[in-house]
Amino acid sequence: MPELTTKTLQEYDQNYVWHPFTQMRDWEAEPPTVITRGEGCYLIDSDGNRYLDGVASVWTNVHGHCRREINDAIKKQVDRLEHSTQLGLANDQAAILAKRLVEIAPTGLCKVFYSDNGSTAVEIGIKMAFQYQQHRGGDAARKTRFISFRNAYHGDTLGAVSVGGIDLFHGVFRPLLFPTIQAPSPYCYRCELCPEQDSERCSRLCLAELERLMATHADETAGLVIEPLVQGAGGMIVHPPGFLKRVRELCDRHDILMIADEVAVGFGRTGTMFACQQEGVTPDIMALSKGITAGYLPLAATMATQKVYDAFLGDYRELKTFFHGHTFTGNPIACATALASLDLFETDRLLESLPPKIEYLQTRLNALEELSQVGNVRQRGLLGGIELVRNRVSKEPYPWEERVGMQVCQEAKKHGLLLRPLGNTIVVFPPLAITLAELKLLMDGIEVSIRSITTPDA
Numbered sequence: 001m002p003e004l005t006t007k008t009l010q011e012y013d014q015n016y017v018w019h020p021f022t023q024m025r026d027w028e029a030e031p032p033t034v035i036t037r038g039e040g041c042y043l044i045d046s047d048g049n050r051y052l053d054g055v056a057s058v059w060t061n062v063h064g065h066c067r068r069e070i071n072d073a074i075k076k077q078v079d080r081l082e083h084s085t086q087l088g089l090a091n092d093q094a095a096i097l098a099k100r101l102v103e104i105a106p107t108g109l110c111k112v113f114y115s116d117n118g119s120t121a122v123e124i125g126i127k128m129a130f131q132y133q134q135h136r137g138g139d140a141a142r143k144t145r146f147i148s149f150r151n152a153y154h155g156d157t158l159g160a161v162s163v164g165g166i167d168l169f170h171g172v173f174r175p176l177l178f179p180t181i182q183a184p185s186p187y188c189y190r191c192e193l194c195p196e197q198d199s200e201r202c203s204r205l206c207l208a209e210l211e212r213l214m215a216t217h218a219d220e221t222a223g224l225v226i227e228p229l230v231q232g233a234g235g236m237i238v239h240p241p242g243f244l245k246r247v248r249e250l251c252d253r254h255d256i257l258m259i260a261d262e263v264a265v266g267f268g269r270t271g272t273m274f275a276c277q278q279e280g281v282t283p284d285i286m287a288l289s290k291g292i293t294a295g296y297l298p299l300a301a302t303m304a305t306q307k308v309y310d311a312f313l314g315d316y317r318e319l320k321t322f323f324h325g326h327t328f329t330g331n332p333i334a335c336a337t338a339l340a341s342l343d344l345f346e347t348d349r350l351l352e353s354l355p356p357k358i359e360y361l362q363t364r365l366n367a368l369e370e371l372s373q374v375g376n377v378r379q380r381g382l383l384g385g386i387e388l389v390r391n392r393v394s395k396e397p398y399p400w401e402e403r404v405g406m407q408v409c410q411e412a413k414k415h416g417l418l419l420r421p422l423g424n425t426i427v428v429f430p431p432l433a434i435t436l437a438e439l440k441l442l443m444d445g446i447e448v449s450i451r452s453i454t455t456p457d458a
């Protein structure tokens, strides 16, 4: 087949593709950039323009694009076995990967239930926690509700949306959702609980409120769902140190299962393999996706402790089986990819290579905070958020309709960067393998773009 021109590809896309989270009328108005190749931390379009991938292709990419070692592992696996179901059969790659995940996960998570995206990983965690309480029986069977956090994001399937807290995305679906007990999100910049932005005080207030909610609702609460350390899509909101550990203690005290959604922060993003490990926390259930295949293929895993798993064991007639599954569960190509990625974590000593990059990011973010159009910067590991405001003193935000964050990202494209904002927060989320020189380019481009789009308020 002859190679298609950029124009043809753009027409195909605009005529036939419906894009996620996109107002398609706007999309149809401008011919899109068509990415056709990847190389290291760069994506290359159909005209040969190179862009630094500043958001790791929606927070997934770890080792850069088209890493030879991962490509080779995929090619090798394709020639051996492309897919075989997990219904009634095992496959070698899924089994080996499960063992490997258990070895690196927070101690105590020992079973792996596969699916194929972050939303399903969370959805499975919710269903597991719910059914777990049913199997315990007695008073525990009344534990049917969930505690979620304001400003949380756990994906777009209905269960995951139910435990989410971003009304802009999900308000319209409210009638389809199950109600949750919503706790305040710590250090949410504009949180009404701590207008002074004193993170310790905020943490205390949020924990006190969480404790009150738990004490009131423990008898009816099956589980709590949390993004550990950082609320991603909510705007890269960083939790104060110790918050997660305290949430774990409260869950224990009130007999509530803790479901940690590490879909965004898992696989090295915050500086350790998993975010929970920074506070010595083992959740009862942990959801993984995105970085699991280093951004190559759809794969997800929901990990559980022995306690959770054991509650599902019984005679078939007791109906304790976890009746949930997806067609591509444990796909061997995806699992082989994940294994190749874990090998690269070791051979590249990737986690060990992060501290200087994290430190550099911190220096650059701190410098940006000096700009009067920057209300707040946030960072944990190799992720950051730069919140743009019209007036820093009054914290007056730019109206969301103005899409100032998007304008900055469009400007950044002219400087060879691909970015995607969260409202008026500019997200920094490069592949972990980014070099210091590339990180400098990224931060230079972001700074220039912010300066040229926003006007300092006197």
Ligand SMILES: Cc1ncc(COP(=O)(O)O)c(C=O)c1O
Residues within 6 Å of the ligand: 117, 118, 119, 120, 122, 153, 154, 155, 156, 227, 232, 233, 261, 262, 263, 264, 265, 289, 290
């Ligand atoms: C914390 C978190 N959970 C779940 C999801 C949903 O993952 P997916 O888009 O693969 O369904 C996301 C996606 O951004 C996420 O950030």
